Amino acid sequence: MILAFLLLIIIIFSITLGRYPIGTREAFGIIGSKLFDIDPFWTGTQESLLLNHRLPRVILACLVGCCLSTAGASYQGVFQNAMAAPDILGASSGAAFGAALAILLDMGKTMIIVSAFSFSLLTVALVIYIGHRVRGKQVLGLILAGIMISSLMSSGTSFIKLVADPENQLPTITYWLMGSFNGASPEDVGFVVVPMAVGLAPLFLFRWRINVLTLGNDEARTMGVNAKRLRTIIIMCATLITAASVSVSGMIGWIGLVIPHLTRRLVGNNYKYLMPATMVLGAIFLLVVDNISRNLLATEIPIGILTSLIGVPFFIFLISRDGEQL
Amino acid sequence: MTIEVVDLSFSYGTHNVLKNISFSADYGDFLSILGPNGVGKSTLFRCMLGLLTPNKGDTFIDDRAVSSLNAKDLAKIIAYIPQSHNPVFNFSVFDMVLMGTTAQLGQYSSPGKKERRQVEEALSRIGISHLKERGYRNISGGERQLVLIARAIAQQAKILIMDEPSSSLDFGNKIRVMQTVKALTNDGYMVIQSTHDPDQSFLYSDMVLALYKGEVLAWGKPQEIINDSLISKLYGVDVEVCSLQEDSLRICIPARDKWIHE
Numbered sequence: 001m002i003l004a005f006l007l008l009i010i011i012i013f014s015i016t017l018g019r020y021p022i023g024t025r026e027a028f029g030i031i032g033s034k035l036f037d038i039d040p041f042w043t044g045t046q047e048s049l050l051l052n053h054r055l056p057r058v059i060l061a062c063l064v065g066c067c068l069s070t071a072g073a074s075y076q077g078v079f080q081n082a083m084a085a086p087d088i089l090g091a092s093s094g095a096a097f098g099a100a101l102a103i104l105l106d107m108g109k110t111m112i113i114v115s116a117f118s119f120s121l122l123t124v125a126l127v128i129y130i131g132h133r134v135r136g137k138q139v140l141g142l143i144l145a146g147i148m149i150s151s152l153m154s155s156g157t158s159f160i161k162l163v164a165d166p167e168n169q170l171p172t173i174t175y176w177l178m179g180s181f182n183g184a185s186p187e188d189v190g191f192v193v194v195p196m197a198v199g200l201a202p203l204f205l206f207r208w209r210i211n212v213l214t215l216g217n218d219e220a221r222t223m224g225v226n227a228k229r230l231r232t233i234i235i236m237c238a239t240l241i242t243a244a245s246v247s248v249s250g251m252i253g254w255i256g257l258v259i260p261h262l263t264r265r266l267v268g269n270n271y272k273y274l275m276p277a278t279m280v281l282g283a284i285f286l287l288v289v290d291n292i293s294r295n296l297l298a299t300e301i302p303i304g305i306l307t308s309l310i311g312v313p314f315f316i317f318l319i320s321r322d323g324e325q326l
Numbered sequence: 327m328t329i330e331v332v333d334l335s336f337s338y339g340t341h342n343v344l345k346n347i348s349f350s351a352d353y354g355d356f357l358s359i360l361g362p363n364g365v366g367k368s369t370l371f372r373c374m375l376g377l378l379t380p381n382k383g384d385t386f387i388d389d390r391a392v393s394s395l396n397a398k399d400l401a402k403i404i405a406y407i408p409q410s411h412n413p414v415f416n417f418s419v420f421d422m423v424l425m426g427t428t429a430q431l432g433q434y435s436s437p438g439k440k441e442r443r444q445v446e447e448a449l450s451r452i453g454i455s456h457l458k459e460r461g462y463r464n465i466s467g468g469e470r471q472l473v474l475i476a477r478a479i480a481q482q483a484k485i486l487i488m489d490e491p492s493s494s495l496d497f498g499n500k501i502r503v504m505q506t507v508k509a510l511t512n513d514g515y516m517v518i519q520s521t522h523d524p525d526q527s528f529l530y531s532d533m534v535l536a537l538y539k540g541e542v543l544a545w546g547k548p549q550e551i552i553n554d555s556l557i558s559k560l561y562g563v564d565v566e567v568c569s570l571q572e573d574s575l576r577i578c579i580p581a582r583d584k585w586i587h588e
Contacts, residue, residue, distance in 0.1 A: 208436040224401030224429025
């Protein structure tokens with residue numbers, strides 16, 4: 001509850017933050033005017049900037065932060081591995097390949113997102129297919145397949161970079177890979193909000209049962225949980241929201257690992273509380289980092305660089321501090 | 327009879343693990359499945375719990391076949407108590423026991439007041455209420471075993487399947503855990519434990535099923551079936567079964583002529 005309230009305050013603060021000044025009063029006025037009849041006391045530039053650029057960007061940062069953290073926490077549960085991150089099944093490397101391919105073929109911005117999203121899902125599907133053919137432990141097979149296919153996709157991306165036009169395609173690809181919310185539009189939000197909602201809802205609803213799943217298939221089954229089916233659902237949902245996230249934001253590392261761990265320290269390992277807290281905390285984290293990304297320097301710093309720059313030292317602090325062991 | 331294992335056989339590929347196992351037990355019984363490591367005790371349990379499908383035969387609980395029940399219905403009548411383990415995430419003892427109530431909940435629900443009360447009752451019944459705030463990973467092996475028993479109580483199943491409950495515990499904890507379990511059978515629970523330790527069967531069991539190379543070697547009351555030749559055959563060592571305190575207690579020791587001369 002406190003976290004949700006904090007998120008709301010930061011959202012309002014974030015909207016007013018930026019090179020072109022928009023006050024809190026104007027911001028509320030512009031958003032309110034969509035619902036009520038309010039005489040404009042703001043400029044047209046302010047309205048267009050807020051609705052077409054700043055607000056979508058703030059919403060997108062929150063959504064992606066929420067999704068990547070939730071996906072990380074979910075994968076950690078189903079893989080019984082505290083080190084699992086959202087790209088463990090290759091969702092990110094697949095998206096990167098898809099985006100690079102679309103840029104190489106000179107496709108438009110929407111097609112880059114669609115291509116990244118599709119390739120992300122395709123990659124994970126391939127990983128799951130191969131993982132199930134591995135003899136022995138299923139979970140280990142999946143993780144191994146994830147590592148292999150990720151590496152394959154990365155070489156594919158490298159090859160595209162090699163043949164791309166170094167004048168404008170290569171920089172675009174490189175910049176995309178660094179991750180950014182620059183140029184977020186209402187259409188981007190519209191494109192990802194449905195898959196995100198479809199993926200997040202089951203993860204939220206099944207959150208108690210994920211606890212039982214962390215004890216392993218056999219134990220979960222003897223406690224009345226259809227472990228195989230539930231694990232499949234959780235993996236599919238977590239993959240969907242990861243794919244949707246990276247397709248609009250590019251590579252954003254560490255958040256899916258750092259935020260769930262921070263939340264575990266704050267509210268404990270019970271997914272009943274862990275899940276909602278991770279969702280909100282992830283949104284807060286990425287929104288704050290994105291604010292830094294667009295306001296700290298005159299040129300925008302790619303957010304993927306910042307999440308690592310902030311995430312890694314923070315993670316080191318978290319795991320080396322006294323108290324709970326990994 | 328409440329639980330009946332009928333002519334159950336299981337094989338991994340061409341390797342026959344279990345051959346024509348049959349036995350039965352009733353509520354209030356304490357049954358030990360005795361045999362050396364690797365004889366198929368765990369496989370038998372996995373078949374009885376519906377985790378493996380036998381190649382032949384089945385387990386019947388109140389005349390219903392285990393293979394015909396789904397996970398949720400099965401969890402309401404039969405609970406599994408694994409060896410005390412070390413899970414990845416450090417849940418509190420209370421949450422760990424609370425997970426036992428999952429079978430009573432709807433798909434999307436979390437445990438509520440009723441389930442929390444069941445957990446309180448289970449914890450106090452086992453005598454570990456003082457542990458509830460502790461992290462499961464921060465308590466001792468014996469305490470963990472008691473927590474897992476409490477979890478099975480909270481699951482409200484009357485048949486408890488215990489996998490080698492005493493194998494990883496020290497002397498005191500072993501006695502504490504076994505006495506707790508024995509008390510449960512007096513309250514109408516049926517306990518089926520696997521063990522490689524014949525002394526455990528003498529002390530607590532009503533019935534013993536001795537498994538040898540995947541087959542039933544002996545089935546009956548411990549005083550009647552456990553003797554020098556059975557134990558020697560099971561484990562491939564010469565053993566003498568000694569009687570203590572007017573035969574109210576028996577223990578197995580290595581055959582005398584071997585250790586006297588060393």
